[in-house]
Amino acid sequence: MIPPLPALLETARQAAQAAGDHVLARLHRRDDAALVTRHDIKHTLDRESQAVATDAIRRAFPGHAILGEETAEAALPASDVRWVIDPIDGTINFAHGLPMWCVSVAAQAGGRSVAGVVLAPELGLRFEALADGPATCNGRPLRVSSTARLDHALVHTGADRSEEAARAFRFLNRLAGIVQRPRVIGSAALDICWVAAGRTDAYFESGVFLWDIAAAGLILERAGGTGEVLHAGDGYKVAFLATNGLLHHGLRGVLAPLL
DSSP: OOOOHHHHHHHHHHHHHHHHHHHHTTGGGTTOEEEEOSSOEEEHHHHHHHHHHHHHHHHHOTTSEEEEGGGTTSOOOOOSEEEEEEEEETHHHHHHTOSOOEEEEEEEETTEEEEEEEEETTTTEEEEEETTSOEEETTEEOOOOOOOOGGGOEEEEOOOTTSOHHHHTHHHHHHHTTSSEEEEOSOHHHHHHHHHTTSSSEEEEEEEEHHHHHHHHHHHHHTTOEEEEEEEOSTTEEEEEEEOSTTHHHHHHHHGGGO
16 A cells, blocks of 8 residues: 655655765765775765665655665565665765765655655755655755757766776767767766756766666656656666756657667
8 A cells, every 4th residue: 555645755855864964964974985996985874874764764664665775686575665765876976075965765656756855965955756746946846947959958967887988988978069068967866856956958877776866757757857767777777868858859869879
């Protein structure tokens, strides 16, 4: 049985806030990494943040399945609702002291997100949406941009760290030739929320994960935008395109053949 959507959103809000507060109170531990590689950082606070968010969800809905980035290999129990947590999206930004990172919590039913919160603690921003309600940021309604020309578009993107450099940047190179400016910010969930807020016109990345897009994709949709998985790989990995809707067909036509 699926609980009322407002109850799911309230729990997502509480879980994201508790996790965000936990991390925000421990900024002095930015260098407390369990593993650092050339392409990634596994941070101790990632695991702690996920545990805090998980505890908040379990207090409200003890029988629900919970998929978290830090425990993605674990089998999930059968459940009408699946929660999806990204405890720190933008871990490299966080570790280096940049404020562009967030906590993402979404509730899904039937494989679709029905409630979602993206909280950026250092920026003081909370994006959220319900499947049957508006998208908001700090309580104010969001709306995507009206940019209709690719050559006038600001497009956020990233590079798949698992690929060779020449392949990883083929999307960035292609975008640079057709849009006004490409930008790499380093937090997929925030990138998608910026599209929802009309601050940028589109976002694409070839190697993100379900927990990066579960909440933000719903927020984008409820703000009038379009989100699409262009390719699904193993282990919850996807190529995802988020746009204001007006640019979607054009960007899809340019990017999909490169996958």
